[in-house]
Amino acid sequence: MARLGATLTLSLSLGLSLAGAAHGEPQRTSLNASAWVTGPETKVRLIGFAPGQGGTLYAGLQIRMTPGWKTYWRAPGEGGGVPPLLTLNRGSRNIKRAVMLFPAPVRLADLEGDSIGYRDGVVLPVRIARHAVSRRARLDVDLFYGVCRDVCIPVQVRLAIDVPPGGVNSANVPERLAAALDALPKTVTRDRLPRLEGARLIEGPKRRLEVTALFAANAKAADLFALAPPGTYLPMARRGRVVVGPQRVGPGLRGKRVRFKIPLRGSVDLKTLYGQPLTFTLVSERGSTQQVWSFPLR
Numbered sequence: 001m002a003r004l005g006a007t008l009t010l011s012l013s014l015g016l017s018l019a020g021a022a023h024g025e026p027q028r029t030s031l032n033a034s035a036w037v038t039g040p041e042t043k044v045r046l047i048g049f050a051p052g053q054g055g056t057l058y059a060g061l062q063i064r065m066t067p068g069w070k071t072y073w074r075a076p077g078e079g080g081g082v083p084p085l086l087t088l089n090r091g092s093r094n095i096k097r098a099v100m101l102f103p104a105p106v107r108l109a110d111l112e113g114d115s116i117g118y119r120d121g122v123v124l125p126v127r128i129a130r131h132a133v134s135r136r137a138r139l140d141v142d143l144f145y146g147v148c149r150d151v152c153i154p155v156q157v158r159l160a161i162d163v164p165p166g167g168v169n170s171a172n173v174p175e176r177l178a179a180a181l182d183a184l185p186k187t188v189t190r191d192r193l194p195r196l197e198g199a200r201l202i203e204g205p206k207r208r209l210e211v212t213a214l215f216a217a218n219a220k221a222a223d224l225f226a227l228a229p230p231g232t233y234l235p236m237a238r239r240g241r242v243v244v245g246p247q248r249v250g251p252g253l254r255g256k257r258v259r260f261k262i263p264l265r266g267s268v269d270l271k272t273l274y275g276q277p278l279t280f281t282l283v284s285e286r287g288s289t290q291q292v293w294s295f296p297l298r
Contacts, residue, residue, distance in 0.1 A: 032174065037157045041066040042147045046139065046161040047123070050173040050181060055133040057168055059161060060177040061086075061100065061124040061143060069149045070119045073105035075227055078113035078236045082146025082154055084124065091140030091160060097129040098139060103183035104281065104288035107223055107239075114236055116225055123180035128163060137163035185281050185290035193255050194222070194282035196291045201273060207264040209273070211237070211280065217246035217254040219284040224260045227279040232272050237262045274298050 034046040042065045050058040061084075063071060072081040086100040102124060108115045130137050140160040146152050188195045194215040202208050215222040222242075228234045240258040249255035264270060275297040281290050 034159050034161045037159065039155050039157070040147075040153050041069050041149070042071075042153075042155060044143065044145075044155075044157055044159065046126075046141075046159045047174050047177055048161055048163065049168045050125075050177050051168045051170055052127060055130065055167075057128045057130075057163065058177065058181060059126045059128060059139060059163075060174070060180055061126060061159075062121075062176060063118075063124070063145070064121045065119075065147050067120055069147050070108055070115075070117050071122065071145055071147050072115065072117040073225070074102050075116060075225065077108075077115035077117075077225075079108075079110040079115035080112070081115050081117065081148060082144070082152065084143065084145040086126065087142040087144075089140040089142060089158065089160075092138055093140075094130050094132055094135050094137035095128065095139055095163075096131050097127075098141060099127045101125040101127060101184055103180050104185055104283045105225065106283070107236075116236070123176050125177065125180050125184065130163070133167075134165050136165050139163055183288070185283075185288040188289045188291050190250060191253065192289065193249070193253060193287065194219075194284060194289055196280055196282070196293060197257065199278075199280075199293050199295075201264075201270060201295060203270060207268075207270060209234070209262040209264060211260045211262070212243070213240075213258055213260070213280075213282050214249055214255040215258050215282070215284050216286040217256050219256075219286040221284050222258045223283045225281045225283065226262060227281075228273065229276050232276060233268060234278070235263055235265065235268070271298075 032048050036043045036045045044063045046059050047062050048059040072083050074083050105116045142158055144156045146154050194213050197212045197214050199211045222240050224237045226234045237260040240260045242256050243259045244257035246254050246256050274295045277292045277294050279292050
């Protein structure tokens, strides 16, 4: 990563325009996009909209970066980093809730350890719930995130976009937002891969969490990212190893079994993992899913 502490002074001086955007009134542009806010090695804007369920809508946080730069998933990984944080401002109107979502990330190799995130650019969907669907609304948010290469630069911006009343025609959804929504990890079903097959905690000198998952037989890349509840740390899984080759795993489905090992170092108290919901995100170019697993209390 990313020598964050060593670059804070430089980063804040470079980002004066971002600080102004974060605390002043954001610029207005078209109904379907906010103005770009530009900072060192990055620029960001809000784009809209896509229909959701129960009267919700989706907007998108479109982040562009200088080629070779990266930003992070909700857990940055072993190399460290700055996970994005979205906060509603008082300038929001008729907004009940705004939740930032994360498309399937990738493993990013780094001299100081692997990290998890996105390179060059990403659109992070924002699910919007309104108090009154029939009335106009305004989404006004602060976004804090980091962009990193040899150094890591913290960025804070203020963004706003007007939200139309009622619903949104699915034919008018911006292509980038539609792609980001499609890249969100899906719920596991019987006819969908990848999916978890099993997990076990192994005690002893080489304490570890082993996870076995089924991926599509023709998936060229398979990865797993694990999250524990707040206050419990889980290291990154080592790269997976195919343990059983392609075979029939369900009606019309051919899959392969991939095993991942998560080393549980001395700082991880094994007892804290029992009875806790662990979230596993399974990622490949053939699709991604998210599944919760827990080990019964002992």
